[in-house]
Amino acid sequence: xxxxxxxxxxxxxxxxxxxxxxxxxxxxxxxxxxxxxxxxxxxxxxxxxxxxxxxxxxxxxxxxxxxxxxxxxxxxxxxxxxxxxxxxxxxxxxxxxxxxxxxxxxxxxxxxxxxxxxxxxxxxxxxxxxxxxxxxxxxxxxxxxxxxxxxxxxxxxxxxxxxxxxxxxxxxxxxxxxxxxxxxxxxxxxxxxxxxxxxxxxxxxxxxx
Amino acid sequence: xxxxxxxxxxxxxxxxxxxxxxxxxxxxxxxxxxxxxxxxxxxxxxxxxxxxxxxxxxxxxxxxxxxxxxxxxxxxxxxxxxxxxxxxxxxxxxxxxxxxxxxxxxxxxxxxxxxxxxxxxxxxxxxxxxxxxxxxxxxxxxxxxxxxxxxxxxxxxxxxxxxxxxxxxxxxxxxxxxxxxx
Numbered sequence: 001x002x003x004x005x006x007x008x009x010x011x012x013x014x015x016x017x018x019x020x021x022x023x024x025x026x027x028x029x030x031x032x033x034x035x036x037x038x039x040x041x042x043x044x045x046x047x048x049x050x051x052x053x054x055x056x057x058x059x060x061x062x063x064x065x066x067x068x069x070x071x072x073x074x075x076x077x078x079x080x081x082x083x084x085x086x087x088x089x090x091x092x093x094x095x096x097x098x099x100x101x102x103x104x105x106x107x108x109x110x111x112x113x114x115x116x117x118x119x120x121x122x123x124x125x126x127x128x129x130x131x132x133x134x135x136x137x138x139x140x141x142x143x144x145x146x147x148x149x150x151x152x153x154x155x156x157x158x159x160x161x162x163x164x165x166x167x168x169x170x171x172x173x174x175x176x177x178x179x180x181x182x183x184x185x186x187x188x189x190x191x192x193x194x195x196x197x198x199x200x201x202x203x204x205x206x207x208x209x
Numbered sequence: 210x211x212x213x214x215x216x217x218x219x220x221x222x223x224x225x226x227x228x229x230x231x232x233x234x235x236x237x238x239x240x241x242x243x244x245x246x247x248x249x250x251x252x253x254x255x256x257x258x259x260x261x262x263x264x265x266x267x268x269x270x271x272x273x274x275x276x277x278x279x280x281x282x283x284x285x286x287x288x289x290x291x292x293x294x295x296x297x298x299x300x301x302x303x304x305x306x307x308x309x310x311x312x313x314x315x316x317x318x319x320x321x322x323x324x325x326x327x328x329x330x331x332x333x334x335x336x337x338x339x340x341x342x343x344x345x346x347x348x349x350x351x352x353x354x355x356x357x358x359x360x361x362x363x364x365x366x367x368x369x370x371x372x373x374x375x376x377x378x379x380x381x382x383x384x385x386x387x388x389x390x391x
Contacts, residue, residue, distance in 0.1 A: 006263050007237040010270045016228035064232040083275045084292075085284035150272030152292040 021137030022077040023086060026145055030075055034138035034165065041134035048178040059110070063185070064174045066103045070193065071167025073099060075142060078160035082149035096160060103190055110182030118183045127177050132196060133167030139200070146208055154205035162200025166193040204208035210243050210283055221280040227366055228274060237266055240286065247287070248294050257301055264293040327386055335385035343378035 020026070032129040054060040077092035111117065142161045170189045177189070210218065218324050220238060226233035244262040246256075268289045336344055345364065350371075351353040352354045357375075 003259055003262055003266070004243045006266055007234060007241065010237060010266060011230045011234040014225055014228055014233040014272070017226050019226055019277060020275050022277065083285075084272055085286070085288035148273050148274070150268065150289075151373040152268075152288060 020083070020149055023076065023083055026079050027072070027076045030079070030094055030138070030142055030145060031072060033141055034071065034075070034168040037137045038134060038168050041130070041169070041172040042175045045130060045176045047175055050178050051175065054180070060174070063103070063106065064171060066099055066106070066195075067167055067171040067174055067189070069167075070096065070099045070103065071164050071171060072158045073164075074197075075138075075164030075168055078142065078146060078151075078157050078164060079149070081153055081157045081160065082089045082146045082151040084152055094161070096163065100163075100193075104186070107182045107186040107190060111186065114182060116183070118187070120181045121183035121187050122181075123179070124184045124188030124191070127173050127179075127184070129167060130168035130176065131173050131189065131192040133169070134172045135165040135167075135192075135196070137203065138168050139165035143204060143207070151208050154208050155201050158199030158204040158208055159197050162204065163193055163197035166196045169193075210286070214239070214243075215281065215283045217287070219278060222273065222276050223278040225277075226276070237269070240269060241266060243286075244290055247290055251294070252298065255301075257297060260281055260301075261290075261297045262292050264297055265290045268293055271291060288379050326389075331386060332382075338385055339378055343374055343381060346371055346374045347382070348377040 021029075048054075073092060077087075077096055080086045080092060114120075139162060141181045142165055143158075146157060146161055170193050173189055177184075179185075221232045221236035221239070225236055234258060235245040241262045244265045245258045250259050252258075269286070272289060276282070330379075336347065339347065342364075346360060349360045350357070355363075357368050357371050360366070361371045364371070366374070
């Protein structure tokens with residue numbers, strides 16, 4: 001097909017379109033929905049019985065903040081990546097990886113300090129599944145939002161979207177799971193964010209085209 | 210794309226987002242030229258500059274709702290263009306790595322005992338039996354490898370007349386050689 005014919009064909013489809021809101025606004029909308037899903041998850045599975053006891057614990061607060069940060073920063077990065085030319089620097093992607101690294105290192109340090117390795121990591125698969133379940137609706141919503149935009153780096157965009165959604169799941173599970181063992185948290189809380197993020201990067205990217 | 214062109218493109222895109230087909234045509238024409246120029250500057254005069262331009266236009270069309278009129282147009286457009294150029298470049302490299310151009314394939318040889326093989330003397334005799342104009346056209350095209358254009362210029366015939374004469378000559382040759390009409 002000649003370029004002139006293509007131009008004529010595209011121009012014939014020049015219907016009015018509503019420009020998308022900025023990635024920041026879309027992130028705020030998504031965050032509201034994702035946090036609501038997290039809250040529903042906490043209500044559905046029940047909050048941990050020792051929530052009041054651990055609420056002031058610095059480790060609890062730090063790990064919760066990291067999970068929330070991973071969710072928000074990764075989702076924001078995916079929304080920015082879905083707008084051509086909007087990513088001025090890779091700082092959001094770097095921040096996601098850095099937060100993820102801090103989370104993993106903190107848990108590994110706690111495992112080493114505990115001296116029991118993975119021996120005490122029980123029932124992690126329950127949390128793994130719950131994280132996936134709570135993060136499912138935020139993931140689908142984010143995927144739809146990305147489809148409406150125009151992601152150019154499909155692998156990065158889909159992986160960050162999956163990590164963002166699972167980060168919200170991990171944040172919710174922080175308020176559900178009463179187990180304080182670091183090995184359990186590594187496998188059951190951080191594990192799905194890593195695994196589903198990686199899988200999302202490979203499987204969902206073709207659907208974003 | 211200079212600052213003036215960028216401002217113009219931005220204004221055209223905002224109008225295109227409102228459904229203005231004329232503005233959209235003007236914008237896409239401008240972007241196609243810019244895409245070809247950009248790709249030529251980076252890749253040289255490759256035969257698939259149009260592919261880069263067309264892939265870019267398709268993505269611009271799909272992504273047009275993501276353009277924010279308050280933002281500069283060039284980063285938005287060149288992000289799309291550079292990504293599509295990389296995609297086309299990868300595709301072309303893949304094709305050139307896996308495919309063999311037809312020119313280097315050997316000519317298929319007809320087996321010696323093939324029933325389709327004909328005696329060259331019979332072909333020459335059949336050619337001699339054709340009307341002079343048909344003989345001249347068939348000989349020029351098939352024996353001397355002249356092009357239709359060259360034959361039409363030399364014999365003072367239109368190109369379509371050369372083709373029609375050649376076609377009639379081939380049919381007459383088949384008949385003279387006792388071959389079925391294809």
